[in-house]
Structure formats: structure tokens, C-alpha cells
Amino acid sequence: MGSTERAEFKNPVVSWIDERLPVFTLMQKEYGVFPTPRNFNYFWNFGAIAMFMLITMIVSGIVLAMHYTANTELSFDAVERIMRDVNGGWLLRYIHMNGASFFFVAVYIHIFRGMYYGSYKRPRELLWILGVAIFLLMMATAFIGYVLPWGQMSLWGATVITNLFSAIPLVGDSIVTLLWGGFSVDNPTLTRFFALHYLLPFVIFAVVFLHVWALHVTGSNNPLGLEPQSEKDTLPFHPYYTMKDSFGLVVFLIIYALFIFYMPNALGHRITTPRPTRW
């Protein structure tokens, strides 16, 4: 990133911008010619898939927020209205709900890949630590999001999880009062959870930026666990891995779409057993 060498661009607009702010040179260096191990298997697709899911969650979340109200009297009905009256609202909500599950699936595979192939080891320790920070932020964001519809499970989920902090010696109870914004899970809890649920994904995005930056300093690990020795061991990122990542993403999205359209509540907690015919 520190290099001052610029790439040549034929397009005069691109060239004009790049002379003044070398963003195209940066893209070319980091995602065009970037030397990438040639022996990746499909486990190396999941960082890109996680990135796609993060963006999907942010975009669908922002549109959901346009129709949502953070108030204990109104939230449940606002979500019902999204499902029934808002144009495409059901789709938006199912994209976001199932998206959370699929985002975690992608990140779990990504983490287990890292553990199996030793990607956490020197020189990639900081990359791994940033990943752990991302994972903690993801868990906090997902939990807080679960509270927003203000259903029974939201309330009791919020009660159980916030009370865990009371186990911290000396300051535990004060922390719980601070999280609640009062002396029980109530409206102030919901409003601060909504504010944080909107904020944290952008914090995650910033940490992901550092994560990918750290990756591009060390370069990727690969299934052998041995660093590439020469140019022959690598391929330019584009078109080889832009293509492989796109293919993997499409397969992942097909499975994600099957859930959204055919079993949107399968990963939720809704009771799906049929009602008994005789009472």
C-alpha cells in the first residue's frame, strides 16, 4: 500500500482520478494482480462469502429500519406490518433473518478452515485476533437484533443474556442497570439496543477492513501450510479467484434462497408442529 508506483489506465476519466487519488491503482494491486496461492481449495471462498453477507445484512437492515419503530408499544406491530403490508417487506425480513444464520454459517466455516490449516499462526496472528474481534461484535449484534421485534423470546432472551453480566464481581449489577437503562428490561433497553444494532455492523465493517488489510500484508495461507516460494506458486487474484469466489458465492446463494423462499422459519424458533385437530 505504501508504494508510489501507479498503474496505467486507458480510460481518461479513470486515469484523471487515479493521478489525483490512486484508488484504481490500489484496487489493481490488491484485487487485480495480487499474487495468490494457486492451490486454494473451496474453504478459501468463505471470506468473500462472509463479506457478501455482511453487505447484504447492512443493506437489508437499513431498509428494514425505515419501517421499524423502536418502542415497546409499537415494535411488535411494526414488524407484523412489515410482514403483511409493506411492499416486499416479508422478503426483506426473511433475507435479514435467514441472512443472519447464513452469515454465521459462512463465518464458522471460515474460522474452522483457519483452525484446520493453521492460518492463525505466525505471521497471521493479528489477522486472527482481528477475526476474533469481528466474531464477538457479530454475536453482540445478532443478540441485540433478536430483541428488536419485542416478542416473548426477545424479552426473555434480553432478560437472560443481560443478567449474565450480573455475575461479574462488584460492578456486575451496575453494568446490568446500565444495559437496561433502568431497573428492568423496558423501553430504554429497546431504544439503546436499536441504536447499537444500527451502529455495530459499521464497526464490524471497519474491523473487516483492517482484517483484509492485515491479510494483504502477509498474504494468504494455503492448504499446504507452506508459504509460496516463487511466482510459480501463485496466480493473479483476477480473474482466477474473482471467478472461483463468484462460483462459490452463487452455490451458497442458491442454498440461502431455498431457505428464504421455501422454509423461511426453519432456522427460527416458531412452533412448526401442526395444531392438533381435536382440542
Ligand code: HEM
Ligand atoms: C465479517 C466476518 C469476516 C469477513 C468478512 C472476513 C473476510 C476475510 C477475507 C475476505 C479473507 C480472505 C479470503 C479467505 O481466506 O477466505 C479472510 C481471511 C482470513 N480470515 Fe477472515 N473474515 C471474517 C471473520 C473472520 C473470523 C471470525 C476469523 C477468526 C476468528 C477470521 C480469520 C481469518 C484468517 C486467519 C484468514 C487468513 C486465512 C488464510 O490465509 O488461510 N476471519 N477473511
